Amino acid sequence: MGITVDLAGSAPETRRSPVSSTWVNGLVLLSGCAALVYEISWTRQLGILFGHTSQAAAVVLASYFGGMAAGYAVGARLSRSVSPLRGYAIAELVLAGWAFAVPPLLHQMSGSSLLSLVDGLPPTVSIAVRILLTLTILSPATIAMGATLPLLARHFSDTAERPAAATSAAYAWNTLGAFTGIASTIGGLLVHLGVEKSSFAAAGASLLCGLGALGLAHRREPIVRSSSKEPAVPPPSAEDRARFRRSLTIAALSGFVTLGLEVLASRLFSLVFHNSTQTFAIVVAVFLFGLSLGAFLASRLMARVSPESLIRYGLWIGGAGISLSVVGFAWGTGMEYVRLGPTFSAYILRSLAHVVAVLLMPAIALGIVLPAAWQGAGSTRLSETVGRLTLANTVAAATGALCASFVLLPWLGLWRSVGLLSCAASAGALLAGNISRRRAAVSLTACLLSLPLWLPLSSALSRSSATQASDFRGLVERWSSAERGEALLRRWETPYGWIDLTQSDATNAYRIRQNLHYSYGSSGEDVVRERRQAHLPLLLHPDPRDVLFLGLGTGITSSGVLPHPEVQTATIVELIPEVVTAAKVLAERDGRDLSDSRLAIEVDDARHYLRGTDRQFDAIVSDLFVPWESTTGYLYTVEHYRAARARLRPGGLFCQWLALYQVGEAELELIADSLASVFPHVTLWWGRLSAGRPIVALVGSEERLAIDIAQAALRFEKLAADRRFGDDELSAPAKLLDLWIGDWPTPSPTALLNTEEHPWVEFSCPASHGSRLTLSGSRLLRYLDRRLLTLPRTALQIDGPVDLQDVHWQRFVLFPTAP
Structure with a gap:
């Protein structure tokens, strides 16, 4: 049988x-x-x-x-x-x-x-x-x-x-x-x-x-019945159908507000956190914890409190809590960058405290609403009620998240978007049961708590601190003016955060920044260094005709190709469309030309572009990125370097710029080993000899780099005649070679590499940064003596006579008083 x-x-x-x-x-x-x-x-x-x-x-x-x-x-x-x-x-x-x-x-x-x-x-x-x-x-x-x-x-x-x-x-x-x-x-x-x-x-x-x-x-x-089918439910009355429709609407409203708030909260904290994967996870984790506590609370209160009351109080407290917590956080912190503690754990705990103070209470309140809506839906089968209401909640939640990113933020901005969700939650409480004067008054009061987020008492772009003080949306600009010594000229609200164009009060230099504290560069004293990020890799190639830049930033680096007559095309790939707009505005203000026929800008993800294009390049230059952000960490992976190598012509080179003050020893070696696992030859070069904010270039190539001194001298003569060049540290072949640190060896087969499957750099960099273990100051000096100054110097073929400085000259420039 x-x-x-x-x-x-x-x-x-x-x-x-x-x-x-x-x-x-x-x-x-x-x-x-x-x-x-x-x-x-x-x-x-x-x-x-x-x-x-x-x-x-x-x-x-x-x-x-x-x-x-x-x-x-x-x-x-x-x-x-x-x-x-x-x-x-x-x-x-x-x-x-x-x-x-x-x-x-x-x-x-x-x-x-x-x-x-x-x-x-x-x-x-x-x-x-x-x-x-x-x-x-x-x-x-x-x-x-x-x-x-x-x-x-x-x-x-x-x-x-x-x-x-x-x-x-x-x-x-x-x-x-x-x-x-x-x-x-x-x-x-x-x-x-x-x-x-x-x-x-x-x-x-x-x-x-x-x-x-x-x-x-x-x-x-x-179950004591003849089959597992649920018992028949009497046909719903008109009142039952009305209750179900109200519950369905409340479930949808709850989903829209809840996930929309999560998106806006992530945007809010990106203005004060260093935006690692860990800090983003804190926001989501606290939100989920609050929602779970709200659902637990609802399950306990259902026996004593009507579902209509639970829904009303959840939406009232949630709506009011959104406004009060956000306004309180903004005024309390002044939107200042959350400073690092003695360790990364201390920084995470401090960040967690901020998120809990802002998000936990509204999340708990909103977490009550959906379970209460299930109970209040009427006499239909519970499984069907849960299925239909949660379906509406989920669809609305996805809509709320997308709407917050692509509609509310670009059209209303961060503060008004928060205010809109606050009002929507508070007003939505009126859907739970009959409307009375008292309930309408409570909803109106909860809506009024969002008033500071709405009132444009003055222009947020005003440079008068007295005017800014009366405008909540000018709070960030007031901090910016007082603490940074710069004025906001223009802001773009984007799905990636705020993109700002600012001007220094002291030097009148322009700067492009993202989310207040991440700087793309400026037109001040950084100009020479930013252009050098183009000059150095181009000068290491004997005849760079087609060049690819990964990252636009201010546009200053990519405009560094213009004095090089050999370059026929320079393609720049930038992820954020508004950064392109900001760079063009900056170029107009400081007299640069981003409309040169040799320059072409593609709005795309860098890795996605490399995978999709069939073009070949003589040089690919990867700009400075924050290694710990999830959207940029993959730019330091083995797979990305393989994609870049596949797009190089014979004799081409790939240049990876790296800010040593953002990485520790382990991360530098991870990135260098990952690059060296793909390219047979990797050399290290100084981009900025600074003990406090050192920058290096890792240059990978199929063959040994070769520099013909006579040919290079002719190129330097032509560059010197072009006022757009202007880099004294790259005025002759010998000065270029002075920036050569050495050759990075091929890693062993058992070496740890940064891959898409194991993104070590993305997770370890914030820990090094948060624990103050990055390569600057005394840590850089020790690493310089122990590793960098001991690297072999054989991967560069020099044809012709030239005076080469001893590599220890670099140590003296960096640390002139060190023993």
Whole structure:
């Protein structure tokens, strides 16, 4: 006799041991942890395919949330006829199985010509095709992921005395699991285990959840009825339908406000944090923790407080809390950069305290709303209610995140966008039950608390400190003027943050900055050094005709090609469109010409551009980037260097600029070893001989660099006649060679390398920076003596007579008083 599996779970008359909610909640906790690991891992893998642009991130977000929303609908439908724990188990097993297949599928797509075809489509069509591709790859997993919640609601409908409270508690445990997922992933899982392997670990967790649920399904307390189908529910009355529509609207509003607020909060803290992956994770983690506490609170209060009251108080407190916390944070900190502590751990704790003070209370309040909406939806089946309301919540959440990035911030700016979400939450409380004068007054009062975020009492661009003091939006400019000694001339609100053009009060020099504290460069004393970042690699190549710059910044570096008559084309790839606009405005103000016919600017992700183009270059120059930011950390990986090498002509060179004051010894050696694992020859050169802010260039090439002294002398004579050159430290071949530090050796086969799978630099750099272990001052001196001055000097072929300074001359320039 064969064995059959009855998904409907008939035979209720057989008694089994009851299933403790503790075991179910344990599975839900593990499932939530896996879900966040999936999201982080898959987002990174898809970012490599589509580029790390804001549009690519939006594609992944829309696809991920879209699949989960569909899953809620599927789960609600399945819950009518499938044994809930068995259905939950099957969903987790499907999720695990497909999760194991996602990385191979992405690799297959990366190796095909499909992406090149997609990139060649019109922008709107390209985005639509990317969404379709992402949905195709992720949907089986994300639909299964979303289906689990309605099935859990059905399980609690069968077994719990208070099903809505039990489902809310499970939802809270799931969200708490998401909190642990992001904490463990960013805390070390991602870099130590690997990006792809993290998703495999999450698939293993999903597999455990599925097997565990199957085990619990065999022990569950039977339902005393002839089938597992839920009992018939009387047709809803007109009042029931109205309650459901209100709950549906409230669930959607809650999702829109909640995820929109998360996006705006991340933008807010980017103005004061150093914006490593860790600090971004803090914002998301605190938000998830607050939402889980809110859901726990809702599950406890449901027996004593009506759902309408829970919704009202959640939205009132959430709306008012958004405004009060943001205004209080801005006034309290003056939007100053959160200073480093004695260690990186101290910095993280300080950052965590800021985020908790601003976000935790609004997140808890908003976390109450969705579970309360489930309970207040009326007399429909709980599983169907949870499925439909969570679907609306999820779709609205994705819409809120996209709208905050691409609509609210560009149109309203940060402060008014926060104010709008605050008002939306406060006014939304009126949807919960009948409107009375008292409730309307409370909502109006909560809305009025956002008034400082709205009132344009004066122009934020005014240079009068007295005027700025009366304008909340001028607070940042007041700090900027007082602390930085500069005035804001123009601001662009972008999905990547604020892009500002400022002018120094002391020197009248112009500067482009992002999010207040990250400077792209200035037209003051940095001009010579910024142009040198173009001059040095061009002078190391005997005949550079086609040049590629990765990063535009101020445009000063790329304009350094203009005095070089050999250069026929210079292509500049810049990620942020508004940086291009700012650089052009800056060029007009300081008399430079970015409209030269040899210059061409492409708005794209650097790695994505290298993968998609078939052009060949004589020199590729990678600008200074902050190594620990997730959108730039991949520019120091082995895979990126391979992509660059593939785009070089024979005899070409790749130049990686690196600020030593941003990295420690370990990170410098990681980056240098990663470059040297791709290029047979790597040489190091000084870009700025400064003990406090040293800059070096790592130059990789297929063959030994060769400098013909006579030919180089002729090039220097021509450059000296061009007033746009003006670099005394590069006025002759001998002075160029004085900047040569030495050759970086080929790493051993067991050397640690920075890869897309193991992004060590992105995670270790902020720790070195936060613990003050970067290479400047005395640390640079010790490393100079121990390593840099002992490097071999054989990879450079010099043809012709020249006076070479002893390499220890560099030590004297850097540290003239050191013994």
